[in-house]
Amino acid sequence: MHKNWIAGEWVGASNVQQNINPSDLNDVVGEYVRASADEVEAAVSAAYQAWPNWSLSTPQQRFDALDFVGTELLARKAELGELLAREEGKTLPEAIAEVARAGQIFKFFAGEALRITGDAIASVRPGIQVEVTREPLGVVGIITPWNFPIAIPAWKIAPALAYGNCVVFKPADLVPGSAWALAEIISRSGLPGGVFNLVMGRGSVVGAAFIDDPRVTAITFTGSVGTGHGILQQAAQKQKKVQLELGGKNPLVILDDADLETALDCAIQGAFYSTGQRCTASSRIIVEKGIYDQFTDTLAKRTAALRVGHALDANTQIGPVADASQLQQDLDYVKIGQDEGAQLLCGGQTLEGKTPGYYFSPAVLAHATNNMRVSREEIFGPVATVIKADDYDHALALANDTEFGLSSGICTQSLKRATHFKRAIQAGMTMVNVPTAGVDYHVPFGGRKGSSYGPREQGRYAQEFFTIVKTAYTKA
Numbered sequence: 430m431h432k433n434w435i436a437g438e439w440v441g442a443s444n445v446q447q448n449i450n451p452s453d454l455n456d457v458v459g460e461y462v463r464a465s466a467d468e469v470e471a472a473v474s475a476a477y478q479a480w481p482n483w484s485l486s487t488p489q490q491r492f493d494a495l496d497f498v499g500t501e502l503l504a505r506k507a508e509l510g511e512l513l514a515r516e517e518g519k520t521l522p523e524a525i526a527e528v529a530r531a532g533q534i535f536k537f538f539a540g541e542a543l544r545i546t547g548d549a550i551a552s553v554r555p556g557i558q559v560e561v562t563r564e565p566l567g568v569v570g571i572i573t574p575w576n577f578p579i580a581i582p583a584w585k586i587a588p589a590l591a592y593g594n595c596v597v598f599k600p601a602d603l604v605p606g607s608a609w610a611l612a613e614i615i616s617r618s619g620l621p622g623g624v625f626n627l628v629m630g631r632g633s634v635v636g637a638a639f640i641d642d643p644r645v646t647a648i649t650f651t652g653s654v655g656t657g658h659g660i661l662q663q664a665a666q667k668q669k670k671v672q673l674e675l676g677g678k679n680p681l682v683i684l685d686d687a688d689l690e691t692a693l694d695c696a697i698q699g700a701f702y703s704t705g706q707r708c709t710a711s712s713r714i715i716v717e718k719g720i721y722d723q724f725t726d727t728l729a730k731r732t733a734a735l736r737v738g739h740a741l742d743a744n745t746q747i748g749p750v751a752d753a754s755q756l757q758q759d760l761d762y763v764k765i766g767q768d769e770g771a772q773l774l775c776g777g778q779t780l781e782g783k784t785p786g787y788y789f790s791p792a793v794l795a796h797a798t799n800n801m802r803v804s805r806e807e808i809f810g811p812v813a814t815v816i817k818a819d820d821y822d823h824a825l826a827l828a829n830d831t832e833f834g835l836s837s838g839i840c841t842q843s844l845k846r847a848t849h850f851k852r853a854i855q856a857g858m859t860m861v862n863v864p865t866a867g868v869d870y871h872v873p874f875g876g877r878k879g880s881s882y883g884p885r886e887q888g889r890y891a892q893e894f895f896t897i898v899k900t901a902y903t904k905a
């Protein structure tokens with residue numbers, strides 16, 4: 430049985446939940462203890478008490494702990510990748526790559542702990558020196574979703590610790606296994622007790638309890654728009670710092686002059702890999718009218734040929750959907766799209782696997798318009814709409830006509846159009862001849878409009894959220 434890590438000890442025995450493999454519903458990945466409200470309280474207390482000392486820890490101490498975690502994640506990526514694939518349904522190569530990404534993130538932020546800098550600025554008054562420094566926030570509450578069970582925790586926990594904060598971490602209830610494995614490595618990394626705490630369980634119990642606690646200074650959350658907005662309201666009343674990464678309805682624009690193979694690769698990778706369960710997925714494919722029919726026909730043929738199956742099967746390209754409710758959501762949206770007048774060219778159905786699981790064939794909804802619900806709401810599955818554009822200007826206008834603004838992309842051979850698109854698209858990230866999903870680990874990640882709130886995650890920009898600035902004036 431896998432317990433919670435609170436104040437430097439493994440605790441909890443009651444309220445055990447089973448972690449079920451979405452590729453094989455008979456496979457129990459493990460048993461994990463859900464934290465009680467008292468245990469959440471204990472985790473917050475431990476973090477709050479550990480913080481004064483940890484905030485004064487040396488960059489070397491922080492480097493050593495984070496580097497230890499990164500090294501072990503990289504060394505165990507095959508084993509932990511298998512665990513991740515079993516609990517979330519990502520294919521084994523995708524899962525191993527995600528564990529490696531988590532390891533690289535810990536290594537990156539180990540280095541960042543050594544690179545914390547400030548400014549020395551001449552005062553406008555004589556004899557005074559001004560220093561601007563970055564200080565840790567205190568206790569940071571971390572709430573993560575199920576679709577990246579180890580990379581998203583890594584890119585929140587590693588910077589929080591690197592910049593001297595203490596952590597209370599609540600992973601998604603659906604995928605506690607990778608989070609527990611990460612916490613187990615962190616528990617051996619040399620951090621003093623209470624600096625890092627794991628509290629598994631339902632968001633409505635565990636997450637809600639620490640958001641209200643005045644000792645938690647900041648909350649970083651990735652997940653759905655509705656939950657994110659609720660957390661923001663709750664936390665803002667207590668004047669907490671909040672960072673939200675929410676949904677996307679990411680456009681991939683394909684112009685007549687695009688290299689067709691590149692465009693197809695970008696569309697299939699971006700829309701369907703990782704079973705489309707990425708906030709960066711290319712869920713709206715906007716195609717210029719000159720190549721619309723050829724592109725759409727080829728896309729449908731290639732999508733229909735994708736091999737859906739057990740995440741651990743070497744032959745599988747698309748793993749199962751994460752759970753029954755997500756599967757139902759995908760099926761519902763395919764029906765909604767058809768009812769709205771989009772044409773289902775392939776997929777959109779449940780499939781029988783060799784084992785009982787949540788198998789769903791990737792769906793292409795062609796002749797869609799941008800005002801259909803399937804083009805406006807996040808489906809979070811392997812379902813893409815294909816929308817026809819009259820020309821580049823029309824495609825750009827369609828791409829920007831959304832409440833979201835996370836990722837975006839264009840496939841074109843025109844440097845002029847690519848340059849214009851990069852400037853004019855209203856999104857936090859944009860890609861030229863590269864899929865909208867699958868980002869680097871050392872550069873900023875985040876969106877505009879309804880997709881994000883607060884400073885960027887990842888790369889050195891992460892310090893904007895995880896530190897607070899102090900200005901000191903000294904007269905010698």
Ligand SMILES: NC(=O)C1=CN([C@@H]2O[C@H](COP(=O)(O)OP(=O)(O)OC[C@H]3O[C@@H](n4cnc5c(N)ncnc54)[C@H](OP(=O)(O)O)[C@@H]3O)[C@@H](O)[C@H]2O)C=CC1
Pocket residue numbers: 572573574575576599600601602603630631632633635636637640651652653654656657659660674675676677707708755758807808809
């Ligand atoms: N932008 C993104 O990366 C993601 C977007 N989504 C979108 O969200 C939809 C639903 O997915 P779902 O997993 O339910 O997303 P949620 O937003 O409900 O869950 C994200 C995290 O928030 C926690 N949580 C839920 N309610 C609360 C609360 N009241 N207080 C504090 N924490 C809370 C969850 O816990 P628990 O696990 O117990 O629910 C989970 O850890 C998807 O279909 C997709 O559209 C989902 C995942 C990632």
Ligand SMILES: O=C(O)CCC(=O)C(=O)O
Pocket residue numbers: 576577651706707708709865866867868
């Ligand atoms: O596309 C990626 O690499 C990251 C996607 C992501 O963070 C998400 O879906 O939550």
